[in-house]
Amino acid sequence: xxxxxxxxxxxxxxxxxxxxxxxxxxxxxxxxxxxxxxxxxxxxxxxxxxxxxxxxxxxxxxxxxxxxxxxxxxxxxxxxxxxxxxxxxxxxxxxxxxxxxxxxxxxx
Amino acid sequence: xxxxxxxxxxxxxxxxxxxxxxxxxxxxxxxxxxxxxxxxxxxxxxxxxxxxxxxxxxxxxxxxxxxxxxxxxxxxxxxxxxxxxxxxxxxxxxxxxxxxxxxxxxxxxxxxxxxxxxxxxxxxxxxxxxxxxxxxxxxxxxxxxxxxxxxxxxxxxxxxxxxxxxxxxxxxxxxxxxxxxxxxxxxxxxxxxxxxxxxxxxxxxxxxxxxxxxxxxxxxxxxxxxxxxxxxxxxxxxxxxxxxxxxxxxxxxxxxxxxxxxxxxxxxxxxxxxxxxxxxxxxxxxxxxxxxxxxxxxxxxxxxxxxxxxxxxxxxxxxxxxxxxxxxxxxxxxxxxxxxxxxxxxxxxxxxxxxxxxxxxxxxxxxxxxxxxxxxxxxxxxxxxxxxxxxxxxxxxxxxxxxxxxxxxxxxxxxxxxxxxxxxxxxxxxxxxxxxxxxxxxxxxxxxxxxxxxxxxxxxxxxxxxxxxxxxxxxxxxxxxxxxxxxxxxxxx
Numbered sequence: 160x161x162x163x164x165x166x167x168x169x170x171x172x173x174x175x176x177x178x179x180x181x182x183x184x185x186x187x188x189x190x191x192x193x194x195x196x197x198x199x200x201x202x203x204x205x206x207x208x209x210x211x212x213x214x215x216x217x218x219x220x221x222x223x224x225x226x227x228x229x230x231x232x233x234x235x236x237x238x239x240x241x242x243x244x245x246x247x248x249x250x251x252x253x254x255x256x257x258x259x260x261x262x263x264x265x266x267x
Numbered sequence: 268x269x270x271x272x273x274x275x276x277x278x279x280x281x282x283x284x285x286x287x288x289x290x291x292x293x294x295x296x297x298x299x300x301x302x303x304x305x306x307x308x309x310x311x312x313x314x315x316x317x318x319x320x321x322x323x324x325x326x327x328x329x330x331x332x333x334x335x336x337x338x339x340x341x342x343x344x345x346x347x348x349x350x351x352x353x354x355x356x357x358x359x360x361x362x363x364x365x366x367x368x369x370x371x372x373x374x375x376x377x378x379x380x381x382x383x384x385x386x387x388x389x390x391x392x393x394x395x396x397x398x399x400x401x402x403x404x405x406x407x408x409x410x411x412x413x414x415x416x417x418x419x420x421x422x423x424x425x426x427x428x429x430x431x432x433x434x435x436x437x438x439x440x441x442x443x444x445x446x447x448x449x450x451x452x453x454x455x456x457x458x459x460x461x462x463x464x465x466x467x468x469x470x471x472x473x474x475x476x477x478x479x480x481x482x483x484x485x486x487x488x489x490x491x492x493x494x495x496x497x498x499x500x501x502x503x504x505x506x507x508x509x510x511x512x513x514x515x516x517x518x519x520x521x522x523x524x525x526x527x528x529x530x531x532x533x534x535x536x537x538x539x540x541x542x543x544x545x546x547x548x549x550x551x552x553x554x555x556x557x558x559x560x561x562x563x564x565x566x567x568x569x570x571x572x573x574x575x576x577x578x579x580x581x582x583x584x585x586x587x588x589x590x591x592x593x594x595x596x597x598x599x600x601x602x603x604x605x606x607x608x609x610x611x612x613x614x615x616x617x618x619x620x621x622x623x624x625x626x627x628x629x630x631x632x633x634x635x636x637x638x639x640x641x642x643x644x645x646x647x648x649x650x651x652x653x654x655x656x657x658x659x660x661x662x663x664x665x666x667x668x669x670x671x672x673x674x675x676x677x678x679x680x681x682x683x684x685x686x687x688x689x690x691x692x693x694x695x696x697x698x699x700x701x702x703x704x705x706x707x708x709x710x711x712x713x714x715x716x717x718x719x720x721x722x723x724x725x726x727x728x729x730x731x732x733x734x735x736x737x738x739x740x741x742x743x744x745x746x747x748x749x750x751x752x753x754x755x756x757x758x759x760x
Contacts (some may be wrong), residue, residue: 173629182584182628183591184621185609193618197682198625204683205573205639211646218644221475221505222651222699223462223729228504238502244368250598257594260604 173198270295275340275434275488276515279381282329282339289325289339293318293383296341300385303432308407309423310432311346312354313386325381335381336495343433345424346387347394348374348479349468357470358392358402358420361596361615371468372503373437373479373496380495385433388423392617393587394444394472396420397688398679401619406676409451411752412717415673418448421482425452428482429720435492436482441473442575443669443692445480446704450668450722453706453749455489455739456482460729461699462507464493465500473582474505476696484749486705486740490515493732512733518740523557525738528661532568533691538667541710545721546667549707549742553665556745558738563657563664567649571694572686574650577630577643578697583620584627590615622682651698658728663738666691668704668722672712695726702726705739706749720752 175195179186186194242255251258270278270292281287297315304310318341325338344350347357349367356362370378378384391401399407399422407422409415410430417426421438425445428436429452438445440458449456458480466477481492497511529550535543554560592598592611599610616624630639657664670688679685695702703725709718723742727735743749 175625178625178629178632181632182624183588183605183608183612184616184624185606185613186621187613190618190621194622194625197622198629201576201626201683201686202629205577208570208573208577208642208646209638211567211570211642211649213642213645213649216645216648218641219647219651220644222647222697223460223507225462225505225507230501238369240368247368248365248595250592250596259593260601260607262604 173202270341271299271431273434274485275337275483275491278340278434279336279338282325282381283334285329287339289322289329289381289383290319292339292341293322296385300432303430306408306413307410307426307430307432308405309388309427309430310343310386311356311358311389311404311423314353314384317353318383318385321378321383325383328381336491337377337435338381340382341385341434342377342382343385343388343424343427343436344374345390345421345436345438347390347439347470348437350374350384350387353387355387355470356404357394358390358404359615359617359620360403361590361611363597365595369468372465372500374468376496377437377492382435388421388427388436390422391420392620393470393583394420394439394441395583395619395623397443397447397685398674399423399448400676401617403617409673411453411720412673412715415675415719416451418451418669418673420444421448421456424482425449425454425456428452428484429454435488437479437496438482439469439477439479440696441476441579442696443689445482446692446702446722446724447669447688449482449704451673451720453720453752454482454484455486455703455705455743456480457489457493457703457736458696458701459493459497459732460507460701462505463701463730463732464496465503465506467500467502471586473579474586475582476579486736486743487515487518489703490518490736490740493736497732509730512730514733514736517733517737519737520741520744521557522553522738522741525558525663526561526661527553527558527738528561528563528657528664530568530657530664530666531562531564532566533666535667537670539671539713541712542667542672542721545708545710546723549723550665552746553742556741561661563660565650565653565657565694567646567653568694570646571650571697572690574643574646574697575693576626576686577639578647580623580627581630581640582627584624584631587620587624619682647697650694654695654698654700663725663727663735666724668692668724672710672719672721674712675714691724700726700729701732701735703735703739705743706752707746708748709752718752
């Protein structure tokens with residue numbers, strides 16, 4: 160069994176700008192000033208968990224017994240959505256497609 | 268016959284018997300709800316045309332000889348549940364203009380059973396909050412004191428039923444979002460076992476915890492709604508494939524032979540004096556009804572909050588990654604696609620949602636996963652094991668539903684203080700257990716003079732909904748607390 164890391168980083172060392180980048184969230188300077196300490200404060204409370212003995216305890220992802228569910232790969236008209244229904248909320252569309260800003264640069 | 272005050276049971280009986288038509292019920296409700304909601308702000312949207320259309324369909328079905336369990340019953344739907352053709356916002360600006368292209372299974376089952384949709388109710392943004400104050404569309408008020416919060420996150424679903432602006436409603440509960448507002452609004456709020464009700468069409472917050480459940484003014488009505496919405500759904504792979512034990516016709520009147528557990532770690536010393544008195548009386552009432560009170564221990568209960576505030580934000584950060592401005596919802600343009608994501612999410616999400624996304628992203632980020640997320644998943648196992656051990660000695664566990672009586676707006680500006688409201692509801696959520704809040708009297712908050720509703724939480728082993736509702740029903744019928752509380756003045760307007 161993998162040894163659990165018991166070493167919890169001090170909460171004031173959370174790099175809020177880095178976390179915001181990972182979360183794809185543009186934060187204002189004001190938000191950084193507010194969320195940084197709040198996040199640190201919460202993580203300090205969460206650090207208590209380190210005191211709980213969880214050696215040889217299995218992780219719970221789902222509380223009720225579940226198994227992989229498969230179905231026949233057939234069309235189910237009752238849950239099918241038309242192109243128009245699927246695109247009705249699109250911020251921008253082009254024909255039967257969602258339109259997004261260019262992702263791949265033009266070949267030079 | 269008064270479709271505003273009557274129970275769902277009575278309305279359905281009368282509509283099925285032809286004493287009153289669903290259309291008459293709808294026409295009575297529509298102006299009434301409009302008037303009340305001007306003060307309550309329980310609804311983000313009223314759907315009178317849809318309500319009338321459903322009423323006509325119910326009348327036709329009844330005329331054709333059908334008998335429907337919820338014939339003509341006015342229902343309110345939390346606005347994180349899809350209903351085809353209605354705006355579905357989840358209380359967020361990012362979904363301000365989102366029109367649902369399909370209907371949630373739980374909602375569909377209610378409508379198929381004859382219910383009439385009044386509208387979509389307000390909530391803390393993406394169901395993240397305990398007061399309703401995190402909605403991007405303004406706060407819902409508590410029908411028992413308009414200066415206080417209705418609880419959250421299912422704020423409008425609780426307030427509408429408590430304020431007689433709906434007979435039944437649906438809410439969702441991730442860490443207490445049905446039970447806490449139910450306690451605050453003098454109604455029954457019931458979270459079934461995780462997986463018992465389909466989540467298809469429910470906008471996801473924390474998928475391993477989210478569960479839909481009903482609000483009602485009586486346990487019997489909550490049971491009636493539960494019987495309709497429970498059961499396997501092929502459209503939700505996590506819905507449990509196990510026969511549903513029907514509840515509404517199997518409720519009990521006494522508690523002889525029932526062992527009710529009082530959790531040592533949940534000592535009432537943490538509460539203010541008025542609340543404490545309320546719960547002491549409730550425990551004594553349970554005993555008077557024949558229940559045997561036993562002390563049980565949940566040694567890991569105090570780790571519930573820390574566990575929850577890792578697991579729920581982690582799942583939230585993952586679930587809410589879908590709001591990127593590409594396929595639906597708000598888009599704010601940027602120089603490139605990355606900037607578009609960042610600006611869209613910055614403009615679309617409110618502060619509490621951003622906080623939780625950040626917490627979750629941090630807990631899942633490289634180097635911290637084992638110490639935080641994995642650790643929390645293991646703690647979750649221990650919490651569930653503690654409950655299993657406690658249930659060897661009792662049939663249901665009783666506790667307060669919320670950490671305090673309903674509080675004033677802006678009274679809890681610090682996030683952690685707000686999170687503590689769910690101290691009693693979170694452990695049961697982590698264990699996936701069926702749990703409910705039933706009115707247990709009133710207490711005068713320390714900062715007020717008017718008695719406010721209080722809720723008793725009852726929690727039982729996985730899939731024992733019938734037994735749980737039975738205990739709550741016996742308690743409710745013997746005490747009639749909800750009816751004793753002075754009806755809110757706005758409802759008599």
